[in-house]
């Protein structure tokens with residue numbers, strides 16, 4: 303059954319009667335923009351936030367939200383005679399600043415709203431109506447305050463704040479549920495090395511051509527658009543970052559590729575946005591021609607976790623220096639053995655009678671081994687395999703999830719039905735984590751080389767011993783587990 307908020311947004315999204323006023327408002331906005339002539343595009347770029355590289359509207363919206371919330375607090379202090387002496391004056395100032403910010407946010411929001419359609423246009427109209435009402439109430443409040451009617455003014459601005467909150471909810475719905483304003487480009491890291499995609503002879507001057515490459519991790523085809531322009535071949539992601547429009551169906555204009563949906567123009571050479579409404583650059587690819595074939599390679603973005611051939615080379619160079627202690631086992635073998643121990647401990651706890659007083663002790667042992675496992679992987683294994691495996695960030699996230707689930711399990715009494723259910727869920731989550739490591743990360747780790755893996759294996763075994771034998775470590779874990787159990 304839909305929640306109350308889903309019913310609220312659903313009713314607005316279905317309200318076709320909003321289409322007529324929405325169309326009229328959009329027409330008025332277009333007429334106003336067209337009246338500015340050649341300045342229209344720079345004005346639109348400024349309002350969308352193309353110059354900023356991020357949408358401008360949400361940044362400006364923080365001004366009324368922040369200042370009007372502050373005014374609400376100051377007004378409350380003023381009304382009850384608490385807080386700073388000039389709280390009322392400060393509230394007036396905050397409301398005035400917020401009103402100016404609301405006007406600027408409305409201008410930027412209106413520019414963005416012109417580009418959306420259907421249910422999102424209806425929601426956007428309701429969002430704008432609520433925010434405009436909030437602005438009207440705030441301005442009314444400021445007028446009343448100037449006339450000395452502070453109580454009425456406070457009531458009006460409080461109503462404005464509530465209306466703004468409802469409008470902000472719809473704004474959040476448009477972004478987080480409907481994905482309006484978020485980057486829609488495919489940002490796959492593939493291909494990491496040059497990959498042939500098409501014969502050069504198949505490319506016509508200024509005629510965009512779509513090709514596809516396969517991303518194994520995403521299990522998806524990724525579109526790339528190639529453009530032959532003035533003796534060079536350029537490549538960028540074919541899915542427009544604004545709303546996913548097909549750039550391969552666009553056209554070349556002034557050194558840029560124009561999206562056929564809303565006219566965003568991207569620099570052929572860099573993927574940078576030249577004209578909005580888009581604010582995010584297109585994914586870029588290096589291009590070279592070998593034996594008449596066009597080859598492309600993805601240009602990594604700042605902060606990419608993607609493995610590059612250079613990183614792999616560095617990781618493999620580390621193998622040359624690695625000296626493994628005699629008889630050491632490889633890291634993946636040691637960790638697999640520990641996975642098996644965890645599996646046996648789960649089976650033991652699950653098989654025990656719920657009333658067995660030793661069940662809690664066995665659960666504590668399992669909790670301790672889970673924590674040790676997380677610790678050695680986080681400290682030794684993951685940093686070492688990061689250059690050769692993209693699974694590390696996901697594995698870290700899963701560790702966090704497992705720690706949260708373990709905390710919930712420990713808090714439940716081991717003889718309760720809720721404990722059985724939670725234990726089963728934890729067991730499944732651990733099994734998922736362990737088996738995906740065995741299937742993927744342990745295989746990728748082989749690229750580090752035998753010697754390096756044996757060196758890591760020796761470090762992991764030493765740490766496992768230390769974690770189990772160190773009195774301080776054992777005491778720390780015992781206290782932590784008792785705290786999680788609720789003492």
Ligand code: FES
Pocket residue numbers: 542543544545546547561562563564565566578579580
């Ligand atoms: S999808 Fe809107 S400009 Fe490309």
